[in-house]
Amino acid sequence: MKFGLSSPAVTAVTLGAALSAAQCPDYTTYSQSPQGNPSTGPLALPYMRPDPACRTFNSTAVEDVIANMTSRLKDPDIARLFENTFPNTLDTTIKYFNETENLAFVITGDITAQWLRDTGNQLAQYHYLYTQDSELATLVKAIINNEARYVSQYPYCSAFQPPPESGLSTTVNDWAIDVLVNPPVDNQTVYECKYELDSLCSFMKLSRSYYQATNDSSFMNDNWLDAISQIMRVIWEQSQPTFDENWNLVSYYNWTGEAGSLPGAVNNGGNGEPKAYTGLIGTHHRPSDDLCTFAFLTPANAMLTVELGYLADILDSAGLASDVSQAAREYVTNITEAIWEHTLVNNVFAYETNGFGGRYVMDDANVPSLMSLPYLGFLNKSHPAYVATSQVLMSRVNPYYVVGKNFSGIGGPHEDAWNPWPMSLISAIYGTDDDDEILDYLYLIANNTDGLGLIHESIDIYDGSYTRPWFAWANSYFSEMLLDLASRKPYLIFNDNETYVPGQ
Numbered sequence: 001m002k003f004g005l006s007s008p009a010v011t012a013v014t015l016g017a018a019l020s021a022a023q024c025p026d027y028t029t030y031s032q033s034p035q036g037n038p039s040t041g042p043l044a045l046p047y048m049r050p051d052p053a054c055r056t057f058n059s060t061a062v063e064d065v066i067a068n069m070t071s072r073l074k075d076p077d078i079a080r081l082f083e084n085t086f087p088n089t090l091d092t093t094i095k096y097f098n099e100t101e102n103l104a105f106v107i108t109g110d111i112t113a114q115w116l117r118d119t120g121n122q123l124a125q126y127h128y129l130y131t132q133d134s135e136l137a138t139l140v141k142a143i144i145n146n147e148a149r150y151v152s153q154y155p156y157c158s159a160f161q162p163p164p165e166s167g168l169s170t171t172v173n174d175w176a177i178d179v180l181v182n183p184p185v186d187n188q189t190v191y192e193c194k195y196e197l198d199s200l201c202s203f204m205k206l207s208r209s210y211y212q213a214t215n216d217s218s219f220m221n222d223n224w225l226d227a228i229s230q231i232m233r234v235i236w237e238q239s240q241p242t243f244d245e246n247w248n249l250v251s252y253y254n255w256t257g258e259a260g261s262l263p264g265a266v267n268n269g270g271n272g273e274p275k276a277y278t279g280l281i282g283t284h285h286r287p288s289d290d291l292c293t294f295a296f297l298t299p300a301n302a303m304l305t306v307e308l309g310y311l312a313d314i315l316d317s318a319g320l321a322s323d324v325s326q327a328a329r330e331y332v333t334n335i336t337e338a339i340w341e342h343t344l345v346n347n348v349f350a351y352e353t354n355g356f357g358g359r360y361v362m363d364d365a366n367v368p369s370l371m372s373l374p375y376l377g378f379l380n381k382s383h384p385a386y387v388a389t390s391q392v393l394m395s396r397v398n399p400y401y402v403v404g405k406n407f408s409g410i411g412g413p414h415e416d417a418w419n420p421w422p423m424s425l426i427s428a429i430y431g432t433d434d435d436d437e438i439l440d441y442l443y444l445i446a447n448n449t450d451g452l453g454l455i456h457e458s459i460d461i462y463d464g465s466y467t468r469p470w471f472a473w474a475n476s477y478f479s480e481m482l483l484d485l486a487s488r489k490p491y492l493i494f495n496d497n498e499t500y501v502p503g504q
């Protein structure tokens with residue numbers, strides 16, 4: 001899917017005051033052409049929020065943050081980007097919410113399925129507001145409960161169909177039709193069963209962020225505790241080597257693609273490249289949904305150590321499952337040691353390793369990535385290993401770093417090697433304290449929205465065309481980063497040097 005300079009203009013839709021859901025334009029179409037009045041800066045970015053009647057969730061606290069930020073941001077183009085991106089997930093992706101049932105279904109944007117990873121990231125910028133807006137908190141709790149149901153049943157899967165209670169119809173995943181996956185899945189519940197370690201981390205992160213913001217432990221019901229015990233089982237299973245001491249094949253999960261699936265056929269009976277024991281936890285697919293080259297994905301393991309630590313904290317705080325919290329703390333110690341011992345050479349982290357000495361030095365834009373290690377909370381941006389690694393990643397040493405006339409950054413094989421992603425630059429902003437570097441990355445992103453004022457998936461360095469007009473995660477990550485700058489470096493984006501933290 002490619003959009004951009006070469007794509008035909010879509011006629012703007014004029015919106016009336018009262019629209020029924022059926023009259024609301026499809027946001028995939030809506031987001032491909034400029035809608036409301038342009039901002040007054042040189043970029044003249046349009047207002048892209050849907051008509052109020054078409055929004056999928058309303059929050060006065062969210063409107064308050066928008067008003068507070070846009071009144072203080074010194075560049076009207078950046079203010080417009082914040083205004084469009086911060087509410088995008090609530091405006092466009094809450095497909096179902098029923099408080100009584102404690103269930104909510106969140107789509108990723110242009111694909112009608114709920115990804116565990118995307119959902120956690122889509123909501124990350126709202127955690128400040130849970131105590132101000134109790135309906136928002138209730139929504140997040142319902143999302144956690146829906147995910148707990150998915151994870152307890154299918155801990156190896158990454159994306160899901162709507163809950164049956166919603167009455168929403170399921171979506172056929174054309175890319176999964178010829179895929180044989182073990183353990184088998186029911187396609188009425190599962191949209192895609194790629195095993196991605198970071199999906200489980202994302203579920204844990206959403207849970208603990210909710211708890212940290214509210215002190216409300218009521219989401220830790222049987223569903224949720226069951227999901228957590230399934231996660232602990234997967235972690236153990238995926239720490240095992242491909243062959244045991246008697247050369248028996250150890251395979252708890254395998255995914256055999258066929259012609260037509262994405263990716264295609266996977267070697268070794270759907271197991272991919274063999275792995276040896278290191279203490280690291282294997283994964284099968286990357287946060288891009290691409291197949292791993294080697295199973296031990298460093299950034300996913302880094303995120304796992306952070307999230308298992310918080311998991312142990314919240315379980316202890318709620319006085320629940322002390323055996324799980326103890327095991328989680330042991331894993332934090334063991335996996336952290338394994339990361340430093342097995343993935344680092346000359347202070348540079350490999351993206352993936354296999355335990356046999358194989359190292360793949362690269363990065364992929366999707367978070368968790370190596371660039372995002374400080375964002376994830378694994379280490380400080382000033383740590384020598386991060387400084388050295390990020391220099392390598394933003395250079396020709398990284399096969400997925402590219403420089404174009406207007407745009408540059410890190411991409412990945414998910415699109416093309418010549419399509420860097422704005423997301424990589426957001427991670428880089430979290431990874432530096434250098435003001436010039438931050439502004440450079442910020443304006444690389446702002447200058448390259450194809451005049452649409454939304455954050456896209458990737459941008460082709462040769463023709464400027466972009467992928468995914470409606471990519472809620474990227475919008476959320478951008479606004480989360482601006483809020484981080486508002487508290488970390490207010491003078492860079494405001495006319496004064498006073499920090500802004502939502503709700504404070």
Ligand SMILES: *[C@@H]1O[C@H](CO)[C@@H](O)[C@H](O)[C@H]1NC(C)=O
Pocket residue numbers: 052053054055056057058
């Ligand atoms: C949001 O508010 C508008 C009125 O401003 C309303 O028409 C719309 O139905 C509300 N959306 C939801 C999901 O309640």
Ligand SMILES: *[C@@H]1O[C@H](CO)[C@@H](O)[C@H](O)[C@H]1NC(C)=O
Pocket residue numbers: 098099100101
């Ligand atoms: C929420 O679910 C309950 C129980 O299924 C149902 O009775 C109620 O009508 C639903 N509420 C809405 C607003 O759909």
Ligand SMILES: *[C@@H]1O[C@H](CO)[C@@H](O)[C@H](O)[C@H]1NC(C)=O
Pocket residue numbers: 170171172173187188
């Ligand atoms: C589920 O699989 C069946 C059998 O392959 C197929 O006919 C059906 O379209 C699939 N449904 C969805 C929602 O993927």
Ligand SMILES: *[C@@H]1O[C@H](CO)[C@@H](O)[C@H](O)[C@H]1NC(C)=O
Pocket residue numbers: 182183184249251252253254268269270271
């Ligand atoms: C695939 O995984 C299942 C467990 O889900 C296992 O029983 C089977 O042996 C594995 N097959 C291969 C070829 O690895």
Ligand SMILES: *[C@@H]1O[C@H](CO)[C@@H](O)[C@H](O)[C@H]1NC(C)=O
Pocket residue numbers: 131212213214215
């Ligand atoms: C949660 O509890 C901690 C420790 O008791 C307290 O410091 C914090 O203010 C509480 N937060 C909320 C939102 O109640």
Ligand SMILES: *[C@@H]1O[C@H](CO)[C@@H](O)[C@H](O)[C@H]1NC(C)=O
Pocket residue numbers: 327330331334
């Ligand atoms: C952590 O490593 C120690 C020492 O190798 C081992 O005894 C322990 O079982 C490991 N813990 C977990 C949870 O894997």
Ligand SMILES: *[C@@H]1O[C@H](CO)[C@@H](O)[C@H](O)[C@H]1NC(C)=O
Pocket residue numbers: 377378379380
């Ligand atoms: C980062 O540095 C701060 C302050 O020096 C320290 O408290 C924190 O533990 C460090 N974080 C990590 C992940 O090392």
Ligand SMILES: *[C@@H]1O[C@H](CO)[C@@H](O)[C@H](O)[C@H]1NC(C)=O
Pocket residue numbers: 042406439440441443444447
């Ligand atoms: C963004 O565009 C402006 C105006 O064309 C230009 O001056 C600036 O150098 C660009 N910034 C980056 C980082 O590309």
Ligand SMILES: *[C@@H]1O[C@H](CO)[C@@H](O)[C@H](O)[C@H]1NC(C)=O
Pocket residue numbers: 404405406461462463464465
């Ligand atoms: C770079 O930006 C200029 C000005 O918007 C545009 O005319 C040109 O086509 C772009 N080039 C590429 C390769 O994207």
Ligand SMILES: *[C@@H]1O[C@H](CO)[C@@H](O)[C@H](O)[C@H]1NC(C)=O
Pocket residue numbers: 491497
């Ligand atoms: C902004 O305020 C911080 C903390 O008060 C201070 O350390 C910093 O030097 C100030 N920066 C500027 C550019 O005024």
Ligand SMILES: *[C@@H]1O[C@H](CO)[C@@H](O)[C@H](O)[C@H]1NC(C)=O
Pocket residue numbers: 061064065068501502503504
């Ligand atoms: C917005 O700013 C006002 C005035 O400073 C403040 O009272 C309010 O709490 C802020 N709202 C949010 C959500 O940050």
